[in-house]
Amino acid sequence: MDGRTTKSRTKQILDMNAFDASADLENRRGEVKRRLDNAGALSVLFYxxxxxxxxxxxxxxxxxxxxxxxxxxxxxxxxGHSHPRVVDAVSRQMARLNIHSRYLNSVVDDYLERLKQRLPEQLANIALTCTGSEANDLALRVAETVTGERGVIVTETAYHGNTSLTTAISPSALKKDKPPENVVAVPAPSARNYGEAIEAGFAEAISKAIKTLRSRGYGLSSCICDSIFSSDGVFADPAGFLKPVVKMVRSVGGLYIADEVQPGFARTGETFWGFERHGIEPDMVTMGKPMGNGFPMAGLAARPDHLEWFAATVGYFNTFGGNPVAAAAGAAVLDVIEDExxxxxxxxxxxxxxxxxxxxxxxxxxxxxxxxxxxxxxxxxxxxxxxxxxxxxxxxxxxxxxxxxxxxxxxxxxxxxxxxxxxxxxxxxxxxxxxxxxxxxxxxxx
Amino acid sequence: MDGRTTKSRTKQILDMNAFDASADLENRRGEVKRRLDNAGALSVLFYxxxxxxxxxxxxxxxxxxxxxxxxxxxxxxxxGHSHPRVVDAVSRQMARLNIHSRYLNSVVDDYLERLKQRLPEQLANIALTCTGSEANDLALRVAETVTGERGVIVTETAYHGNTSLTTAISPSALKKDKPPENVVAVPAPSARNYGEAIEAGFAEAISKAIKTLRSRGYGLSSCICDSIFSSDGVFADPAGFLKPVVKMVRSVGGLYIADEVQPGFARTGETFWGFERHGIEPDMVTMGKPMGNGFPMAGLAARPDHLEWFAATVGYFNTFGGNPVAAAAGAAVLDVIEDExxxxxxxxxxxxxxxxxxxxxxxxxxxxxxxxxxxxxxxxxxxxxxxxxxxxxxxxxxxxxxxxxxxxxxxxxxxxxxxxxxxxxxxxxxxxxxxxxxxxxxxxxx
Structure with a gap:
């Protein structure tokens, strides 16, 4: 698929159900005008x-x-919108203590332990951040440190975040530029792209992407996929199609990152995480959106040795990440998922x-x-x-x-x-x- | 100052009052052990x-x-910790509506308008994010798009965030690496560095940094300073020392970004923002930490034409940024600042x-x-x-x-x-x- 086609397609999705300030001039009044006056070109109104x-x-x-x-x-x-148990948990904790993670607080560790019980045993450390973008930004850098490589494989309409680094691996966010040359985008695991042999076709595409990266001088750092391929068009079956991908990524020394920002926290029904449907164990798991039912929180689950390596190179601290209010919101979300x-x-x-x-x-x-x-x-x-x-x-x-x-x-x-x-x-x-x-x-x- | 000196100095600050898991083995029990088991090498406990x-x-x-x-x-x-007005505002809004900014909501625009009244008139658009890191990451990219250049000037112990891009311009976060070659760090505006002629000395250092960037093949994109130079050691006087800096940065086509994540929101007493003490009008202002009294929120104030330019190149959306609960928290903070x-x-x-x-x-x-x-x-x-x-x-x-x-x-x-x-x-x-x-x-x- 050439760059031009991808570009115009991407434009289409962005415009799909968006308010267009230049086309809809007659609607520039009242609350719409206020929003455009306040947020300008970064407004993203629907309809x-x-x-x-x-x-x-x-x-x-x-x-x-x-x-x-x-x-x-x-x-x-x-x-559920405005779920009273989440509202109560946040209100009560905010009235008690809302502080960064440089002091101990049992609300935070109780939550981390509950979350860890849901995750593969080897991903025994969790870094709490505020957004999925921050979690993916961190995961990519941990992978770079651990592998010593910079090549990244994503799917062709992927979205992984809004920071500089995560935007560069999000083809769906790029209106003019292509991803940088250390990033290769492969067609998503759909019947449209691979016919009935989705598993074999997707694995073959990843294999080609690894070779493309090598030909450009990049070893593989990570392959990151949204386990439900949301922005690519939602692809879940046949369950298991991620298995050969994970194997292939590891065979060349790369890490597989499961982006669970959208599928995680029970949404996919059969399993708690999207990756579990595929019977795989990722090297890192990132999570976000539903984690606090709207309270800004997200996280990265990783292997302790991987985080040690990363922490030796840079100081990482997230001021709001892992505060007790976020932990209370997160715990309430787990309570509701379980009790309901x-x-x-x-x-x-x-x-x-x-x-x-x-x-x-x-x-x-x-x-x-x-x-x-x-x-x-x-x-x-x-x-x-x-x-x-x-x-x-x-x-x-x-x-x-x-x-x-x-x-x-x-x-x-x-x-x-x-x-x-x-x-x-x-x-x-x-x-x-x-x-x-x-x-x-x-x-x-x- | 050579790389080695900077490195060892930086190490000192990081260790200053930090818990050291390897040195303090006898303390690896109880709640400390739990935290280390849960958060691992990215734990940042004090004392x-x-x-x-x-x-x-x-x-x-x-x-x-x-x-x-x-x-x-x-x-x-x-x-103030657990301020009841902020707790109430968050609790009430959470029970009513907590949603992204793709629908209109007057709580959000009421807040944006109040915030804009505090800012220079030309910075008429505000992008709400969740963290100061996200705000600075966005500001740097807007500057790159507007100027078409990549050179950045910071101070030598600066901290501007934890994303990949903001870490690269934060010398205080780098334990091993130096900043990339498009980033030049200048000594902070202190008497220790420049004697009594702080204003002239600091301006001269910025001028040299512009030349250094040019010799490396980089034009100036932005100069970003925390207006109170917190991680550099807190430097506020003589008020006005930022004036020649802003002038010089603009004279070569660069943008001046005021990082108000720490000084903003009335902390510096004489003025609401740290940059106001210096009588300057920045090209962009970033804000965060105290903005929601602990509710995760932050933002970037910029010129509408600058954001238009940026929005033409990439789609930017922040899921949690600018939700009505954040706006309610932010408005309550402004209420308290005013009423108290x-x-x-x-x-x-x-x-x-x-x-x-x-x-x-x-x-x-x-x-x-x-x-x-x-x-x-x-x-x-x-x-x-x-x-x-x-x-x-x-x-x-x-x-x-x-x-x-x-x-x-x-x-x-x-x-x-x-x-x-x-x-x-x-x-x-x-x-x-x-x-x-x-x-x-x-x-x-x-």
Missing amino acids: REPIEMVSAKGAWMHAANGDHYLDLYNNVPSV NLQAHADDVGRHLRTLLAKLSSQDTRVGTPRGAGLFVGLDLVADGDRSKPDPELATRVINGLKEERVLIGAAGPYGHTLKIRPPLCLKREEVDIFIDRLNTVMQRV | REPIEMVSAKGAWMHAANGDHYLDLYNNVPSV NLQAHADDVGRHLRTLLAKLSSQDTRVGTPRGAGLFVGLDLVADGDRSKPDPELATRVINGLKEERVLIGAAGPYGHTLKIRPPLCLKREEVDIFIDRLNTVMQRV
């Missing part, structure tokens, strides 16, 4: 007429004009969702076969009768049509034709039915 | 026997063993503190002349009778002696011989007197 939200509960968001939106988009408030059985729930409701979407797909030739795991689902919209032809314009119409029906949803993938469905995990079966009803209405209209 | 903190209020922190510590160290809980007159208070109490420290200095030849602004004060500890000789060992004994007297304090500067005094801004005059009493006790003992 041609952005929504002003005032409150949210469970899987519903409430707009200033009184509209109620069913939320199929937001994976950060993962145990959200992992099994995500599995059950996700299957229900995919069953109903499959029915729609069998009735509407513009709708692809749903894929994904748990409550992380991708659904392609294609040219009528030709599943090989992505239809991003249709996706845009569906997203905006769903907005009119008061459903929040987004798009993903290199063509922007994949509906990305990742609601709060508390979404009920009845709420899935409401979504399907509204989606049917929209599909009849568009 | 040979780390303190377990359980709660804090105002300027006091309370340990698990019942001890009460007077806090002269922590500048993040800036309006904390800026004037910091000025008044800071003067009282420096007056008493000056008295100590006149009585004890091991104590330098206090310097700083508002409640950001530096105090050198030197060889008895010879102020030209830094005494970091004495500083270590004083810091540990103060710990025994239940006072929290830290060190800074290239030699680690500067006591860094930056308490919560609510510190009372009577609490200053308690500190001075305890410091006198310690100075008689060490």
